[in-house]
Amino acid sequence: MEWAWLIPVFSFASALLIVVFGRSLPSKGAFLSILAIALGFAGFWVVLISWMGADTTTSGCFTSENTHLLTCDYERTWFNAGAVGDVGSVSINWGILIDPLTIAVLGLVTFVALMVQIYSLAYMKGDTRFGWYFAIHSLFAAAMLTLVLADNFLLLYVAWELVGICSYLLIGFWHERSSAREAAKKAFIVTRIGDVGLLVGILLIWREVGTFSMLDAFEAVRTGAMSEGVTTVAALLLFLGAMGKSAQMPFHVWLPDAMEGPTPVSALIHAATMVIAGVYLVARAFPLFEAYDADALMVVSVVGLVTAFVAATIALVATDLKRILAYSTISHLGLMMLSLGAFGVTAAVFHMMAHGFSKALLFLGAGSVLHSTEFQETGEMGGLRKVMPITAILFSIGALSLGGIPILAGFWSKDEILIAVNEHHNVAFIVLTLFTAMLSALYMGRAMFLVFFGPLKEQNEHAHESPLPMTLPMLLLGILALGFGLISFNWPGNYGGFGTFIYFLHPHEFHFEIWLGAVSIVLAVASFIAAYLFYVKRSISLDTVRSNFAGILNVVENKYYFDEVYQWTIDRVVLVLSRLIAFFDRAIVNDIIVNGPADVTRKFGIALRLHVTGHVYSYILAMAIGSVGLALFVWWRVA
Amino acid sequence: MVDLVWFQLLSAILFVIGLYGVMARRSAVLIIMSIELMLNAVNINLIAAASHMEGTGKFSDFDGQLIAIFIITVAAAEVGLALAIILRMFKNRSTVNVDEINLMKW
Numbered sequence: 115m116e117w118a119w120l121i122p123v124f125s126f127a128s129a130l131l132i133v134v135f136g137r138s139l140p141s142k143g144a145f146l147s148i149l150a151i152a153l154g155f156a157g158f159w160v161v162l163i164s165w166m167g168a169d170t171t172t173s174g175c176f177t178s179e180n181t182h183l184l185t186c187d188y189e190r191t192w193f194n195a196g197a198v199g200d201v202g203s204v205s206i207n208w209g210i211l212i213d214p215l216t217i218a219v220l221g222l223v224t225f226v227a228l229m230v231q232i233y234s235l236a237y238m239k240g241d242t243r244f245g246w247y248f249a250i251h252s253l254f255a256a257a258m259l260t261l262v263l264a265d266n267f268l269l270l271y272v273a274w275e276l277v278g279i280c281s282y283l284l285i286g287f288w289h290e291r292s293s294a295r296e297a298a299k300k301a302f303i304v305t306r307i308g309d310v311g312l313l314v315g316i317l318l319i320w321r322e323v324g325t326f327s328m329l330d331a332f333e334a335v336r337t338g339a340m341s342e343g344v345t346t347v348a349a350l351l352l353f354l355g356a357m358g359k360s361a362q363m364p365f366h367v368w369l370p371d372a373m374e375g376p377t378p379v380s381a382l383i384h385a386a387t388m389v390i391a392g393v394y395l396v397a398r399a400f401p402l403f404e405a406y407d408a409d410a411l412m413v414v415s416v417v418g419l420v421t422a423f424v425a426a427t428i429a430l431v432a433t434d435l436k437r438i439l440a441y442s443t444i445s446h447l448g449l450m451m452l453s454l455g456a457f458g459v460t461a462a463v464f465h466m467m468a469h470g471f472s473k474a475l476l477f478l479g480a481g482s483v484l485h486s487t488e489f490q491e492t493g494e495m496g497g498l499r500k501v502m503p504i505t506a507i508l509f510s511i512g513a514l515s516l517g518g519i520p521i522l523a524g525f526w527s528k529d530e531i532l533i534a535v536n537e538h539h540n541v542a543f544i545v546l547t548l549f550t551a552m553l554s555a556l557y558m559g560r561a562m563f564l565v566f567f568g569p570l571k572e573q574n575e576h577a578h579e580s581p582l583p584m585t586l587p588m589l590l591l592g593i594l595a596l597g598f599g600l601i602s603f604n605w606p607g608n609y610g611g612f613g614t615f616i617y618f619l620h621p622h623e624f625h626f627e628i629w630l631g632a633v634s635i636v637l638a639v640a641s642f643i644a645a646y647l648f649y650v651k652r653s654i655s656l657d658t659v660r661s662n663f664a665g666i667l668n669v670v671e672n673k674y675y676f677d678e679v680y681q682w683t684i685d686r687v688v689l690v691l692s693r694l695i696a697f698f699d700r701a702i703v704n705d706i707i708v709n710g711p712a713d714v715t716r717k718f719g720i721a722l723r724l725h726v727t728g729h730v731y732s733y734i735l736a737m738a739i740g741s742v743g744l745a746l747f748v749w750w751r752v753a
Numbered sequence: 754m755v756d757l758v759w760f761q762l763l764s765a766i767l768f769v770i771g772l773y774g775v776m777a778r779r780s781a782v783l784i785i786m787s788i789e790l791m792l793n794a795v796n797i798n799l800i801a802a803a804s805h806m807e808g809t810g811k812f813s814d815f816d817g818q819l820i821a822i823f824i825i826t827v828a829a830a831e832v833g834l835a836l837a838i839i840l841r842m843f844k845n846r847s848t849v850n851v852d853e854i855n856l857m858k859w
Contacts, residue, residue, distance in 0.1 A: 728852075728854075728855030730775075730784070730851045731775070731777065734772070734775050735776055738772060738776070
């Protein structure tokens, strides 16, 4: 396990090699990137197996007082600022922290990244920047894995920003399109707003604890060295960063636009990995959030719930296939946050993984459809199951899984969330969560039926099934979306379900709330049937429903005017303020303080140089008069 | 023996003639000649003072004469240098008129 740091290093090395030697390598170095992430995936298994074999006697391992999980921490000093041991000296470390949370996310990231990179081989074939694409993919994988493994906030922050810049580069990958450029900038700037909060939070913790180490921070909270106020504020600041990265309201606006990037990028970064960094951060820093009265967690759950609900309603009316999936991602990220807010770390991480596999599958399926039909609007599709059956089946598995149809992974993870919410929050929460889950099934059904069912349009008759490098990753993800729920049960032997692998303080065995499960099954199945009736049979007229809810629909279809509010704020507040500051800078700082003295000097110079006539006799005359004057002065003084 | 004041008067007259020459002449060569005149006026003054005041304690050990010889030496070196400059000036600008030599002026 000490060698787990190699996992991101492989990908870093591959990114570097592709950038430097990519042109002269076969397939422009794509195989290096895939090899690196495959090694990373192998590394995940090594870590998992050695963690399972480890106990508190293993070097670096101990049972954390803060989570009661077997935690392994390997730390090296990076550099010391000031002499070691001096007051005010800071020692900056880098290290890896391995506990079940790390391992779970490690598995998710390496597996999905591996699948998406294989998929990209076919999807990006012939692109002019094929090598560059894989270089950033590798860099992203490296940064994301560093983020997951980091044992201190500083390293986490570095990786956090690195995944941000990779996201920016990949969203703007086709930067010839102005919409892609705009989307990339939007994504970067909006997440930066949250990142500032994260940085301030990290510095606040550092000020209180004196180190960046996460374990030390948790320890300080547990022993009470960090006061209630500071802890809550720090947790909320960290959550601000998480909100930006995980596209929580009101910072969710960048994620739908991020769909401008290539579809595999959306699958990897904007569905399965980078956007879960926020959820991961909250889960990682859970002792901070949970400390004292867990005030911060209340904020987390409310933000999560509102996000989940609002995004689900938008997903229901969006017409662009990728945007439907993007809003669905936002909604499910909200559910994960809600679950964390309800002390459901297990449920959140479980859902993170189930959703990651299912949503990556859905995006890859969408990519397969776009690749073959070159349409992105659901209105242009329909009946595609006749021409691309494998994609249709796999996409449906993903959709059913996210919609919460039993046996599929999404059902079990959603169920865990419902149980957590039910235990820790009031009735309003559980009702809204169930409603959101129902919406989730409805929009998933809508996407599935609109794209793959109904009559096939003439323009799509030439569409064909995607090649093997694209269908194989989808197939593997599909198997996981189908069967990942199995790991949540308590199997015979000493495995008591996912709740005994990842938990906070108390391991809990798998259990199933009959009434809750029944309600969610009924809602999910009913929603899919309703979607079928709406969009395939058309036996319920959409227009009647639309006219009945015209007012609400208008608001929802305009995405609750979030973009407009942002635009207004930027135009009327930010730009006005910026112009004021720019004026101050130009007029006061530049013209008066900087150019002012220069101007005065120059004007004096122009005036004074006039006495330099260049005539020798005038100088001599001046000298003579001066001498005589001086002589007279001395004579007068002496006499 | 002629009084010291006559020597000083002669020295002052020569000095002022030299000064006038420096200010009024345009030719660099004439200016140098005028400077020489001024230097020699000073020399006369020094030697006269030295020979008249010997033994009064104000001058001793041929101080005045020594300084005069020193000035002659420096003047010779200075003329050599100045004439070299003037020659270069003439070669480059075909004139020794100092009014036209104003490259360094603004």
